Amino acid sequence: MEEVLQKPNINTTPIELMPDFRFAQSVDCVIFGYDGGEIKVLLIESDLPAYKGQWSLLGDVLHPDEDLDHASYRVLQERTGLSNMFLEQVKTFSAVNRHPAGRVITTAYLALVNVKDYQLQRQEHSLHWHSVSEITTMAFDHKLILDTCLLALKKKIQEEPIIFNLLDKKFSLRQLQQVFEAVLGIEFDRRNFRKKLFTTGMLKDEHEMETDVHHRPGKLYSFNPAAYEKIKGNSFVGLQF
Amino acid sequence: MEEVLQKPNINTTPIELMPDFRFAQSVDCVIFGYDGGEIKVLLIESDLPAYKGQWSLLGDVLHPDEDLDHASYRVLQERTGLSNMFLEQVKTFSAVNRHPAGRVITTAYLALVNVKDYQLQRQEHSLHWHSVSEITTMAFDHKLILDTCLLALKKKIQEEPIIFNLLDKKFSLRQLQQVFEAVLGIEFDRRNFRKKLFTTGMLKDEHEMETDVHHRPGKLYSFNPAAYEKIKGNSFVGLQF
Numbered sequence: 151m152e153e154v155l156q157k158p159n160i161n162t163t164p165i166e167l168m169p170d171f172r173f174a175q176s177v178d179c180v181i182f183g184y185d186g187g188e189i190k191v192l193l194i195e196s197d198l199p200a201y202k203g204q205w206s207l208l209g210d211v212l213h214p215d216e217d218l219d220h221a222s223y224r225v226l227q228e229r230t231g232l233s234n235m236f237l238e239q240v241k242t243f244s245a246v247n248r249h250p251a252g253r254v255i256t257t258a259y260l261a262l263v264n265v266k267d268y269q270l271q272r273q274e275h276s277l278h279w280h281s282v283s284e285i286t287t288m289a290f291d292h293k294l295i296l297d298t299c300l301l302a303l304k305k306k307i308q309e310e311p312i313i314f315n316l317l318d319k320k321f322s323l324r325q326l327q328q329v330f331e332a333v334l335g336i337e338f339d340r341r342n343f344r345k346k347l348f349t350t351g352m353l354k355d356e357h358e359m360e361t362d363v364h365h366r367p368g369k370l371y372s373f374n375p376a377a378y379e380k381i382k383g384n385s386f387v388g389l390q391f
Numbered sequence: 392m393e394e395v396l397q398k399p400n401i402n403t404t405p406i407e408l409m410p411d412f413r414f415a416q417s418v419d420c421v422i423f424g425y426d427g428g429e430i431k432v433l434l435i436e437s438d439l440p441a442y443k444g445q446w447s448l449l450g451d452v453l454h455p456d457e458d459l460d461h462a463s464y465r466v467l468q469e470r471t472g473l474s475n476m477f478l479e480q481v482k483t484f485s486a487v488n489r490h491p492a493g494r495v496i497t498t499a500y501l502a503l504v505n506v507k508d509y510q511l512q513r514q515e516h517s518l519h520w521h522s523v524s525e526i527t528t529m530a531f532d533h534k535l536i537l538d539t540c541l542l543a544l545k546k547k548i549q550e551e552p553i554i555f556n557l558l559d560k561k562f563s564l565r566q567l568q569q570v571f572e573a574v575l576g577i578e579f580d581r582r583n584f585r586k587k588l589f590t591t592g593m594l595k596d597e598h599e600m601e602t603d604v605h606h607r608p609g610k611l612y613s614f615n616p617a618a619y620e621k622i623k624g625n626s627f628v629g630l631q632f
Contacts, residue, residue, distance in 0.1 A: 173453065174412045175485070175496050212414065214494065218485040242483040242498050244416070244459040253455065255416050255496070257483050 174254040177222040178209035178292065180240075180299035181230070183265035183279060184316040189332050190265065190279040191296060192230070193288075200250045201289030205280065207296070209256065222259040231271035236262040236315040240302045241295075248291045258295045260302055262315035307333055311352055314373040322360050322368035323347070351377040415495040418463040419450035419533065421481075421540035422471070424506035424520060425557040430573050431506065431520040432537060433471070434529075441491045442530030446521065448537070450497065463500040472512035477503040477556040481543045482536075489532045499536045501543055503556035548574055552593055555614040563601050563609035564588070592618040 181192040193205040210225045212218060218239065227233050242257045249256075265279065282300060287293060307313045307330065314321075316329050327343050347353055354374040360367040422433040434446040451466045453459060459480065468474050483498045490497075506520065523541060528534060548554045548571065555562075557570050568584050588594055595615040601608040 171415045171493055172412050172455070173414045173416045173496075175414045175416070175494075212485070212496075214413070215487060217487055218483060218496075239482060241480060242459060244453070244498075246456060246458055252412055253416075254412075255414075255453075255459075257485075 172253065174249075174252065175212040175218075176209050176254055176256040177212065177218055177225060177259055178207040178256050178295055179222055179225055179237075179259045179261050180207055180296055181226065181261040181263060182282075182299075182303060182316070183263050183268065184329050184332060185265040185279065187328060187332060189282045189300075191282050191285070192263075192268070192277055193280050194229075194277050196289040198250065198289065204287065204289040205285070205292075206289035207258075207292045208277070211254075218257050218259075222257075222261075226261055229277065230263070230268055232263055232268060236260075236312055240299050243291055243295060245291060256295075258299055260299045260306075262303075262312060264316060264318065266318065304334055311350075311373060311375075311378050320356050320358065320370040320372050322370060323353075324365075324368050326371075350381070413494065415490075415493065416453040416459075417450050417495055417497040418453065418459055418466060418500055419448040419497050419536055420463055420466055420478075420500045420502050421448055421537055422467070422502040422504060423523075423540075423544060423557070424504050424509065425570050425573060426506040426520065428569060428573060430523045430541075432523050432526070433504075433509070433518055434521050434526075435470075435518050437530040439491065439530065445528065445530040446526070446533075447530035448499075448533045449518070452495075459498050459500075463498075463502075467502055470518065471504070471509055473504055473509060477501075477553055479547075481540050484532055484536060486532060497536075499540055501540045501547075503544075503553060505557060505559065507559065545575055552591075552614060552616075552619050561597050561599065561611040561613050563611060564594075565606075565609050567612075591622070 183190045183192065192208065194208055196202070196204050196206040208225055208229050210221060212221045216224070219237075222237060222239075223233075226235060226237065238260050240258045240260050242255060244255045246253070248254065282296070285293065285296065288296065313326070313329055313333070317325060323344055326347065327338055327340065330343070331337055352374050353371040354377075356370040356372055358370040360370060424431045424433065433449065435449055437443065437445050437447040449466055449470050451462060453462045457465070460478075463478060463480075464474075467476060467478065479501050481499045481501050483496060485496045487494070489495065523537070526534065526537065529537065554567070554570055554574070558566060564585055567588065568579055568581065571584070572578055593615050594612040595618075597611040597613055599611040601611060
């Protein structure tokens with residue numbers, strides 16, 4: 151079979167000579183949440199002897215009858231009880247020695263959840279939220295996958311209104327700024343931040359005030375998807391470099 | 392084995408019970424070039440009976456001893472003779488019925504080459520450049536992959552200075568603007584475009600003029616990577632939505 155596998159091009163190889171189907175495929179979900187001023191990630195303790203005691207991402211192998219999007223959604227639903235969360239493919243990791251069992255190719259997904267929603271629904275006691283900034287090592291190549299997805303998140307919250315997935319439906323501008331700052335690791339000028347956000351037209355005034363806060367209660371807003379749909383078509387955003 | 396495969400989580404499955412290694416993995420390269428005012432893509436005629444006469448991307452199955460980046464680079468080098476081109480993973484496609492031979496998961500790579508370089512080096516007569524705008528159907532899910540990579544290209548040329556990969560080392564501002572316009576499908580105001588590009592500091596004056604052109608010869612410039620390295624760290628580019 152080695153001979154067949156070395157054929158240079160899948161396009162010119164007849165079906166009956168298709169190379170071995172010898173890879174395992176998995177998904178790994180990087181589930182981010184925001185809590186206590188920090189970005190957190192939901193992890194499970196690895197049960198693989200090679201990684202005993204280390205933390206790993208939530209994942210599973212691809213089933214024969216599903217695609218990768220389906221598998222990642224299934225993992226999230228089965229393990230967190232949540233559905234309808236933000237979930238998007240980020241990158242596929244394929245280092246030859248990334249898994250002790252053999253060639254397991256894994257596709258990383260970025261998921262954003264409201265920590266409160268998860269806490270209400272969880273039945274799973276082996277899962278824990280970890281501050282992203284405190285994680286140094288993980289099982290497999292999961293630290294690399296985490297870092298890659300964190301970078302993707304930093305980029306993406308500047309391009310699309312996905313950050314609202316980390317907040318309650320109604321939020322104050324102070325909370326919104328804090329989440330942006332926690333993800334990006336930088337501080338914004340309060341006034342410029344608010345001006346910029348209002349300019350987008352995506353914030354809907356809920357005509358309510360915060361309650362149970364230790365500071366002066368702020369007005370509550372919600373995300374207005376219809377306003378975003380209007381500006382979404384402006385695909386050329388100018389040269390960013 | 393079906394029982395084992397249905398185990399919910401790879402992390403809690405001992406190595407000896409790892410699910411079947413039953414998937415094939417491939418790479419497909421979307422090789423873009425710029426020629427005659429148009430964005431083109433390098434395609435090969437499919438030899439699979441199911442797709443006889445249709446065009447497909449350049450691809451190959453993953454070898455047991457290489458990762459996906461390596462495989463895509465190998466495909467490009469073997470089939471075009473080019474090396475050192477811009478090459479980047481875009482997305483993995485995994486629809487259950489995407490390949491007639493079974494579960495072949497494919498990872499798409501975006502490659503940018505200078506058509507002239509390719510023409511000098513090619514030995515392969517089965518490969519042809521096609522105008523992206525004229526392609527309606529392709530073998531497998533390759534039209535979907537092409538569309539996905541074209542969208543990624545449109546986004547990416549606004550974020551990173553990768554467009555220079557489509558041009559000669561020395562180019563005029565007219566040529567640079569034409570490539571941007573061809574990729575994005577929009578027209579720029581000449582003066583604003585130049586102002587914007589000069590502001591980046593990335594254009595190096597070569598103190599030469601175009602030759603053999605039918606219009607007034609323009610000054611030639613080259614891309615200055617050092618200037619880009621300086622501004623690259625400014626990761627927060629402002630909210631784009």
